[in-house]
Structures are given as C-alpha cells and as structure tokens.
Amino acid sequence: MTGAAATGSATGTTVAGDTLIRLEDLRVHFPITSGIVFQKKVGAVHAVDGLTFDVRRGETLGLVGESGCGKSTTGRAILQLIRPTTGRVLYEGGDLAHLRGRRLREQRKRMQMIFQDPYASLNSRMTIGDVIGEPLLVHKMGGKAWRKAEVRRLLETVGINPNTLNRYPHEFSGGQRQRIGIARALAVGPNFIVCDEPISALDVSIRAQIINLLRQLQRELGLTYLFIAHDLSVVRHICDRVAVMYLGRVVELAENAELYDAPMHPYTQALLSAVPIPDPEAEGRRRPVVLTGDVPSPVEPPSGCHFHTRCPAAREGLCDVEDPSLLEVRPGRWAACHLITATDSPHIRAGEDDFAVVAEGGETA
C-alpha cells in the first residue's frame, strides 16, 4: 500500500489497508505514591484503560477526546516512550512492548512523532540542521556529507529554504518551527507518525498550511498517521477513521463520514454538538447537547460505563453497574454503550436517527 491509496481517502472512501498497528487491551496506569523516603503505592491514574483497535496501513486514524482522556498517553505508549502497564502493541505483527535496546531502536526508525508545541520541542541551542540531522546520527545513517545533503532535502520537502540550516529555532516562526519538527520526524524514513496535536499551538491562518503539508506528505510518502487532536472539525477534515476516547477508553470508532453524519455514542453526540461553527446561521439552527459537570478523575473512574455520570441518557441499574465493551455494531462501526449494543434496547437504531439517544433526555438550548 502506497500513497496512491491514501489519495483516495480525501473524499472519505474506505482505505482497504491491512493492519499496520494493533493495540490489544493496552493499559497505562501511573502509580500514585505517598511518603518521601519509603514510597508506598496508594493508587493509580488509569490514563489508558484497555484499548483494542487497529491502525490500517496508509490511513489517518483520528484520536479525539478532551484533555486527560488518555489520547496523548496512547500515542506515547504505542511508540514505547511510555511503557504500557499491560497489553500489547503489535507493529506488523511483532510486539513492541517487550523490545529493548538495539532492537527497539531499530523499530523506532519506522515510527516517529510530531509534537504539539514547536517552541518547546526543538532544542534552542542546536541549529535546525543539527536538530533535523540528529536522528540520522543516532541511527548511524550515512556519512557527514550525505547527512548534510539529506537535511537540505528534508528542509526543501517541508517548504523551508535549505540555506537556513545554520540558523537557530528562535529565528523561525511557530509555523516554520512546526515544519522543522515534521522534517525531523521524517528524517529516518518512518512509515508511521504519531501527530500529537500538531496544530493546536499555531495561529489560525498558519494551521491550514500545516494541515495541507501533512496531507501532501502522506500522499507522496505513503505515511500512516495517528492524529491526536481535540479539534473535531480539523479531525473531520484530515482523518479516514476516528476513535473517540473518554477517560482512558475508546467509546466509539467509525469511518469519518459515518461518525460525523450520525454519531452513535451519547458522548460523541455531545462532543460534536459542542464544536462551534463559524457561521451564525448554522449556529442558530443547532440543538446543542450540553453536558453538565466535569470529566471525573481518572484516579477513581466511575463504576460501570465511565460516562454514566454525565450521560443524559444513562439508565440506572445498567450503565452505572455494568461496563460496556467496545462492540462492532455494524461492519467497521464500533461503540461501547449499553443503549446501543443491548439487544433489548429501544435505541438500537440510534445511529441511523441523528441524535436519537439523547434527544429526549438531553438539555437543549
């Protein structure tokens, strides 16, 4: 599968790629300790709490959710920057979670990351040529002259004048720095890139430039992206499939068009209805589902369905007791909600009828 397949994805058609990465019951728990000298584990933050999904070759999979839902931790756990507590991360069938040292480094050449903050993620004491060349040096690729030529080629690829390679990061604007971050990620020739909120720190008029660059690179190099973001309109624009996370779990996963046209999970519905649209007429016509309260703490997630404390459609005795698992409701369409998956549920057809699950119980404007 190469760039040709990714090209077709813009219109929302299915990318029939095989599985590049598979997560199996991935969990990341951060221990909470008490005491200064003798640290005792007193609890755990359940940042990622049992994820199972595939990333297909050549696609852009969007991972969305609010802050603290575990989306960035998931991205880092896939790259083994944070070691998973349990579960497996399979890259082309091989488990990364048990790799160490040289063999892990070898795999890392194929998986890279683009960070959110282009101000913090580039070493301010290195020239941009060194910043981009460093991964090549770490992986002992080529000689000095080749590396320099490679850096120039990479700069050109991301739209930065190659003659500026001896300058320092502070001499560049935010958008240009993000391009440098992208060039660094591309240096070792990866086929999978985790983009962790790559445009959130940028100005509105610069965001579109970076989005267009990411898409162009995907077409040309046949890249696979895990696109972590909280901006749902950007995710809709760039992603083939979208996974929605809430408190460490995926609550819904679907093809882009299906998810946005007919969100099934009450959380997805609320999230979508909260996205402001820059069009007063459209805003006036909307029936927003406004959630009450805050996201609960991942230290002690609510019992049963994690979302039941804020869910306008939660059923007592079911949602607060039983944990819904992520089930395939229709081919390619996954949801973790009793109201959708329970066979006796009157809401079984919820996804076909826009906003049906919360229409009765939801607080409307």
Next chain:
Amino acid sequence: MGVVGNTLLRLTDLTVDFASQEGMVHAVNRVSLDVAPGELVGLVGESGCGKSVTAGAIIGLTGMLPNATVSGSIEFLGRDLLTLPEVEVRAVRGREISMIFQDPVTSLNPVLSIERLMTEGLELHLGMSHADAVARSIELLDEVGIPKAAGRIRSYPHQFSGGMRQRVMIAIALSCNPKLLLADEPTTALDVTIQAQILRLLRKLSREHKAAVLVITHDLGVVAGMCRRILVMYAGRIVENGPAKSLFARPHHPYTVGLLKSVPRLNEPRRETLQTISGLPPDLAHLPPGCAFAPRCFLATDECWAAEPELEPTEEGRLSACFHWETLREGAAPA
C-alpha cells in the same frame, strides 16, 4: 454605529505603542469602535494582532507599563478614561468595567481562598461589610453554576477544575454589576464541552445583568454563536466591522475571507486542501507603508502598497478597511 446617547464604550483612534529594542512596536494602531449597552461584540484576530492590548488599554493594564504610550481616547459613558483623574478612573475600572482572563489557572491568586478573591471587590468597590460580601459571593457562585457554593467558598483555586475556576473568575467579574465585561479568550484553555457550558453561561449572565460583553478570541466559531457584531483585527488595526450574520456570509475584507476559508467546518463538505493565507503576519515594529495585509492579499494592487486604506462604511452598518471590498462583493475569491 450607535448614537452618542446609546454608546457605552467608545474608542477613538486608540493607539498603543511599546518601545522595544527594535524600535516602536505599534501594537494597537488608531482603533475606533463603539459598544452599546448590553451588546455582545466579538473582537477577532490572530496572536499579536493587538486584540488583548486593546482590552488591556480599556481596563488600564497597559497604562501601567513603563514602556507603553497610550493615545487617543477611551470614552466610557461619555468620560475619557485616559484624561480622567486616577481616583475617578479607579471607581470605573474593576467596578463598571471588569475582565475575564484566558487562563483560569494562572489568573487566580493561588494563596487566597475563593472567599478572599470574591469579597475583595465587593468590599472595596461597593463598601459592603464582610458578612454581606460573603453572602453575596455565595449567591454569585450559585448563579455561575458552582454546586454547594456555601460549603466551597473557603476552598482554594487549586481545589477546582479548570472549568470551575473559569466560573469563579466570571463570578468575580460580575460581582460589582459591571456594565461592560471584557472576556479575553474566555474559553481557549478549556475543553470543548466545558467551552460550550461557559459560553452559554456568559450569554445568560449578559442578558440577566444587562452587561455588554466584548469577547476577544482567535476562534471565529466562538463568536459566531454568541455575538451580534464582529470586529476583525489585523496588525493592530480594525479591518472589518459588521453584524455577525452578514459579515460571516459576505465578508468585506480579504483577511476575513482568508480566516473563514482556512478553517474546516462541521457543516460543510470536506475539501481536499484547505485554503491558506500565504506568508506570515507582519512584524509590528516594521510595518509596510501601505495596507499591512497587502503582502498576503490576493487582491493587492499598487494602490494597496502605497497607501493605507481607512476603515470606511461599505453597506448599512458595516465598515471595511480595504480599497477592493467591492470586488469581494462581486464574488472575487482567492485562487
């Protein structure tokens, strides 16, 4: 624009310059605007366009900076805050004009309890006794949707979540019944579902307290659902001013066109590539002689490079600072 009798705030040629090592930085450049009582106005622009400095000048934060020069006039109910004696200005600022800041985490003093934060303004401006101020604070916290307010008033900011802290800040801002609320990126630090809550709250409170709100944001979506009138700023100047509906539907400035086209929207079909505004925002210390947007503009002609267009009326209730707004009306679009 409003009649004099119906104007709450009027800025006339407000200019804020900062002395820097690279020379004078013209952060705000001859900005004129009116806000009517109870009106919801959106001030939109990218970082560095001068929108926050404008708000800072209104509430008197920039005047305190040693390297800032503020000129023009800031008339609030007919009195110019820039020439009024300090004692009288202090009675207005914080009481009749109050402000909500972007980051609720850093803008509430962490060593003061919510009670202290809330009652300070009430006692200072309204001369309430402490007991009355506490009672009023609890009412206000209740009103902004903080559950069990009476029990939580002795808490400290860190014991509240981001959304809750922003509610506390709104409660503080509303405590003295201001006539004008400046909201500087009030929801930028918040999650999207919490943002929706806070925007609804602001709308509701503005209606109930009959307070005008100037919402300052980079997010066109935030003001679209909330404000009746929109002002667009670029490089320290207001480049467009008009009612939200017609401005979003038919922008009269190419920068507004660019901003609207460069963001993907949930309510329209997906596009292969996003329209971009080429280039970068200008350096405010070295502005080009003509229109500051000319280097990035798809309509720019020699005229634009030579002279700076004034903000002038285009249609009923609308203003634009562009020589070519009529070309836009005829449907010109970037290539």
